Amino acid sequence: MKQFSIQFEISSRINLLLLLGSSLLAVLALGPGWYADDSLVPFHLHYSFYSWVCHQDPSRSFEFMGAQMAVCSRCIGIYGAFALGFWLKGITARFEVWPDRDLALRLLSLFAGLIGFDVLINALDIWTNTHYSRLLLGVGFGLMASVFITSNDSFSSNA
């Protein structure tokens, strides 16, 4: 049983890689506003890097220090909360306050479904989502993704 539970928990090396990688992505997603003193910041490499995975619509993105972020409000929630999840789980590793694998997967699926529902009903003009509603759903999805990745099986603590 112990061997089984270990197999599905990430190693400290992968955890560190994900923590650093996700933090880097979250910082880059803030855009070039914190260092670029240029009225044409939208043409910085931050934008071409994230253009593969985000629409970067200015009307659906936050600004950071005077420049549009490199990703939309939903994506900054996903990237930010994904990185934050690794930090929070690292800091609170001694406390069993986080959901186990199964609950984390249910919550991750719930937020994925809510995002899909939000996109659909917005596209159908049933309701108009806002910066903060998109951010909130993105935060929920990103946080649950990192919580799920670092989660233990419910029985692993007793193994």
Next chain:
Amino acid sequence: MAKEITHHGMPSYWNAVITAGLITGTVLTVIQLITSYMTIAGSSVTGMTIIGCLIASIAGIISNWMYAKGYNLTYPIGKGALLGVFSGIITSIVAFCLSLFWTKFIDTGMNEAIIEATLKSLEDQGLTQEEIDIAQSFIPDPNSIAGLIISFASALAMYIFINLISGIISAKIFAKEVE
């Protein structure tokens, strides 16, 4: 799926990885081409790129699903991450090659048309000619070697990381032993 057994005793994951990369790369290319022609036509492309964002991460999911379910296997999530990374690399290569083929052989004027449409939208936003010239200097020339390398490298980095994450999550879902 044919069972090709490696010297480690586990079936080879390359069938799953290559299939996932081919499917995702092809779908992404189609979406990128539709987006490009919508940009040229001056239409809004937000909806299409939301789909593209979701599609970009499915290579890691498909490869792990095919490998774990196709062979009825369980394996550590580190291996799931590896499958995700390889799928992301193949997705990038497939999407890059298909796009290159399209712009070099099928529609050779597409890149110029996109740049023209982008510059026109800048003019419509009220930018001066000097500002447009500076803006143009930030846009890599898609026909130059440097432009191609920048484009490929940025897509590669993004697809690798996105599919590493989706690979880990998928391995945790699909490659877990039934209790």
